[in-house]
Structures are given as structure tokens and as C-alpha cells.
Amino acid sequence: MNQLTPDLLDAPGPLLLVPDAVLLPEGPVGGYAVVVADGSFRAVGPAEELARTHPGLDAVPLPGHLLMPGFVDAHHHLTQSFGSALAFGEPSEIFRRVWVPLEGALDEEAAYVAAKLAALEALRGGFTTVTDAGTRARVDVDVVASAARDAGIRCVLGLVCNDVQDDATGDGPGTTGSAEDTVRATAVLEGAEKHLARYDGDPLIHPSLAVSIPEAATPTVLQGTARLAAEAGTTVQIHLNEHLAGVERSLLRHGLRPLEHLHRIGALGPQLLAAHATLLTPRELTLLADTGTAVSYNPVASAWKGNAVAPATTMAERDIRFGLGTDGTRGDGFRLADAAEFAQRIAYGLATGDSSCGAGWTWLEHATAGGADAVGLGARTGTVAPGLAADFLLVDLTHPELALSWDVPWELVRRGNRDQITAVFVAGRLRLWHGRPVGWDGPALVRRAAELARTTVEKAPITRAHPTSAEARQRSAAL
Ligand SMILES: [Zn+2]
Numbered sequence: 001m002n003q004l005t006p007d008l009l010d011a012p013g014p015l016l017l018v019p020d021a022v023l024l025p026e027g028p029v030g031g032y033a034v035v036v037a038d039g040s041f042r043a044v045g046p047a048e049e050l051a052r053t054h055p056g057l058d059a060v061p062l063p064g065h066l067l068m069p070g071f072v073d074a075h076h077h078l079t080q081s082f083g084s085a086l087a088f089g090e091p092s093e094i095f096r097r098v099w100v101p102l103e104g105a106l107d108e109e110a111a112y113v114a115a116k117l118a119a120l121e122a123l124r125g126g127f128t129t130v131t132d133a134g135t136r137a138r139v140d141v142d143v144v145a146s147a148a149r150d151a152g153i154r155c156v157l158g159l160v161c162n163d164v165q166d167d168a169t170g171d172g173p174g175t176t177g178s179a180e181d182t183v184r185a186t187a188v189l190e191g192a193e194k195h196l197a198r199y200d201g202d203p204l205i206h207p208s209l210a211v212s213i214p215e216a217a218t219p220t221v222l223q224g225t226a227r228l229a230a231e232a233g234t235t236v237q238i239h240l241n242e243h244l245a246g247v248e249r250s251l252l253r254h255g256l257r258p259l260e261h262l263h264r265i266g267a268l269g270p271q272l273l274a275a276h277a278t279l280l281t282p283r284e285l286t287l288l289a290d291t292g293t294a295v296s297y298n299p300v301a302s303a304w305k306g307n308a309v310a311p312a313t314t315m316a317e318r319d320i321r322f323g324l325g326t327d328g329t330r331g332d333g334f335r336l337a338d339a340a341e342f343a344q345r346i347a348y349g350l351a352t353g354d355s356s357c358g359a360g361w362t363w364l365e366h367a368t369a370g371g372a373d374a375v376g377l378g379a380r381t382g383t384v385a386p387g388l389a390a391d392f393l394l395v396d397l398t399h400p401e402l403a404l405s406w407d408v409p410w411e412l413v414r415r416g417n418r419d420q421i422t423a424v425f426v427a428g429r430l431r432l433w434h435g436r437p438v439g440w441d442g443p444a445l446v447r448r449a450a451e452l453a454r455t456t457v458e459k460a461p462i463t464r465a466h467p468t469s470a471e472a473r474q475r476s477a478a479l
């Protein structure tokens with residue numbers, strides 16, 4: 001045990017932190033320190049050297065701790081947090097039956113509280129960045145920005161830019177090619193442009209665009225959002241090739257799979273963040289590699305509601321850009337990295353005798369730096385390096401699960417979990433201490449969320465196919 005206290009770390013001024021080890025891109029290094037100032041890492045190097053070059057700073061020793069980059073969640077839906085278990089056991093395309101009705105029932109307070117609850121869970125799980133794929137709640141998206149900012153987490157904030165409302169997206173009539181459609185597409189792109197300019201200089205909020213699925217937007221909007229995002233250096237988030245039903249609808253409509261359709265109209269590219277991409281042909285892997293398109297590999301979502309597991313080990317081998325995403329399933333970065341490796345082994349490694357399957361470092365790297373790159377923040381976060389945002393974790397290595405160490409990266413992936421996180425920093429500030437937020441009342445938020453979730457779900461027209469697990473047990477006993 002050590003005597004580390006939060007008041008040593010919750011300081012607005014520069015900090016000289018001296019942990020047992022720092023996790024650098026090449027691996028963990030002992031005897032290193034970092035200087036944190038103005039929200040960023042000012043220096044990273046040998047502790048003695050930094051003490052000498054920063055004589056005005058008192059070193060804060062962090063005995064028993066590893067300083068590592070915070071996790072980046074490359075795919076989330078912050079305003080779906082009230083309904084997490086409502087999706088359990090459901091067949092695919094849950095968005096039609098659960099998520100769109102649930103988000104549609106959120107008022108402004110409920111949307112704020114839901115997003116802040118998700119942000120708190122993410123921070124507790126070691127995420128310092130979350131990527132929101134765009135709320136379907138009928139509120140200003142700035143409500144989600146406020147929730148993330150107030151919680152103290154970095155947020156890539158998607159704005160939904162759908163301009164087709166049809167049965168496939170769960171909303172109503174489709175396009176007819178009329179003048180009204182042109183007006184709608186123009187209005188959507190104007191809104192997108194405003195959103196991208198809205199958070200200039202914000203230290204935590206990074207605007208992004210989103211289209212729910214390719215079917216939800218016309219080629220005009222798919223091309224326009226791609227152009228706007230590329231110009232702004234941000235992303236367009238699209239759920240892509242996730243479910244068999246969606247792939248087959250695209251084949252019937254366009255003669256092309258969804259990813260091929262986006263390629264045909266020129267919407268692939270480094271600005272695209274494709275969520276899931278689980279159903280990929282060899283040809284589509286080549287398209288991803290050739291165009292620099294990024295993917296959010298969401299292994300827990302695959303297990304809970306998917307049709308397949310994205311071929312992430314192959315993506316890594318082919319230098320396809322990808323991060324790891326929760327898709328709102330559960331907010332624990334260590335369990336996500338573990339699931340990323342586990343799913344690859346079950347889906348691909350066992351069949352081929354690949355006992356390494358990317359080893360630990362692949363999944364840790366894509367949970368941090370790879371994720372930052374995929375969500376358009378590679379120059380801002382994801383790595384402990386001078387000039388990058390000081391988004392990091394202090395992980396206690398003295399627990400029995402991690403103390404006897406032979407391979408830190410792989411141990412973090414397989415044996416780490418949120419209990420071992422002592423502190424979470426975002427933009428250089430202490431945001432979480434032993435699972436509790438710093439400077440605001442986490443338990444009060446959770447209590448309010450529980451109240452609002454009950455009233456929101458009661459009024460939402462949700463359709464579930466699966467009963468609760470207790471009911472399922474009773475039914476199976478009655479058979
Ligand atoms: Zn999603």
C-alpha cells in the first residue's frame with residue numbers, strides 16, 4: 001500500500017510525476033517520469049533528467065503504479081445508457097425496437113443525465129476518450145457535449161446527418177427524389193457544417209458527423225459529409241456491414257454490399273470511421289486498406305448482438321486502421337481489450353492454431369493509440385508523449401493480479417480491470433480517484449439516473465423479443 005492522496009494530484013499547476021513505470025509505445029519503461037502542464041505532457045523522460053531540467057517542481061512519487069495512456073472508446077452511444085440490459089438476448093438490429101424508441105423518449109434532463117452516467121461509467125473503466133455516434137434523442141446535441149464536459153471526459157461528438165427516413169432506419173417514409181429531398185439534404189449538410197465549427201478551441205469536445213447506416217442517407221449527404229469531415233480533419237461515423245439483414249438489403253437495392261456502395265459513391269477514406277465492419281469479404285478488406293478507412297472493432301457488441309466478429313487480427317496484419325469500441329455495452333477498458341483478444345482467438349485463432357493472435361500488445365495498442373488514430377485524434381491523445389494531451393491512468397501494480405509480472409502489456413489485457421485503476425486524468429486534470437469523480441457528486445447522479453430511467457423506459461414504445469433472464473428460466477422450466 002502507498003500513501004498517495006488525491007490532493008497531491010488535483011493541482012492546476014505543473015506536475016512532475018514519478019511512477020514505477022511508464023507505458024510508452026515500445027513498452028513499459030522503469031525510471032521514467034512525466035511533466036504535466038497546461039493539459040498536456042510537457043516532457044517524458046528519465047526521472048533524474050526531468051528533475052534536473054524542472055528544478056521548480058516537487059516530484060510526486062507514485063510507488064507501485066504504472067502510468068499508461070487512457071483507453072479510447074471508438075464507438076459509443078452515450079444517451080442509450082438507461083437501457084443497457086434491455087438489449088440483452090435480442091436478435092439483431094436492436095436499434096429499431098429498443099434504441100430509437102428509448103432515445104426518442106428522452107427529454108433534455110434525461111438525455112443529459114443518461115450521457116453523464118455513461119461518461120462516468122467510461123471514466124471508471126479507464127476511458128479518457130469516448131466517441132459518441134450521435135444521439136437520436138430530440139434534443140440539441142450540445143446537451144451531450146455538456147454532459148461529457150461536466151463529467152470531465154474527452155468526447156468525439158457525432159451529429160446524426162440522416163436524410164432518408166424509411167423503414168430500414170426505423171422512422172417512416174423514404175426518399176422519392178423530389179425537390180423536398182434536395183432541400184432536406186441541403187439542410188442536413190448546413191447543420192453538419194455548423195456543428196463542425198461549434199466547438200472550436202474546446203479542450204474536451206471534438207465534433208464529428210454520423211450517419212446511422214448507409215441506407216439512412218442519400219449519396220448527396222454521404223458524399224457531402226465525407227467532404228466536410230475530411231476538410232475539418234474529423235470523422236464521419238457510420239455503422240457498416242454489421243448485420244446480415246443490412247448487407248442483404250443493400251445487395252437488393254444497389255447490387256452492392258454497404259461498404260462497396262460507399263466505395264462506389266466515393267465515401268470511403270481516412271475520414272470514415274466504420275463501426276463494427278464485422279461482415280467483410282477479402283475484397284472489402286482490401287478496400288479498407290487501400291482507402292485508409294478506419295474501423296471500430298466492437299467485440300462485446302459482436303458477442304451480445306452481432307452476426308459475426310470483425311477480422312481484427314487480419315486488419316492489424318494488413319495495416320487497416322482500427323480502434324476498439326464498446327458500443328455502449330459496458331464501460332471497462334481492460335475488459336474490452338480482453339474481449340478483443342478473446343473474440344479473435346475464438347473466432348479465428350483456434351481454427352488456425354494461432355496461439356499468439358496478436359499477443360497482448362496488439363489489443364492494448366488498438367485500445368489506446370490505434371483508437372485515437374481511428375477517431376481522428378491521433379495527434380491529440382492515445383500515447384504518453386510530449387505535446388500530446390495528458391490523458392492517462394495510474395494503475396496499481398501491487399494487486400495480486402498484476403504484482404508478479406512477466407509481460408505487462410499482455411497482463412493488462414488479460415488480468416487487468418477497473419479495480420486496479422487508482423486515478424484517471426483527462427487533459428491534465430484528475431477526474432477520478434478510486435472510482436469516484438473528483439469535484440462532483442457521482443452517487444447523486446446515479447440516483448437521479450435510476451429515477452429518470454424508470455420513467456423514460458415506461459413511456460418509450462420499446463418492443464422486446466426476449467424476456468428477462470429470470471422469466472426465461474421460468475419459461476424453460478415450464479416447457
Ligand atoms: Zn452503434
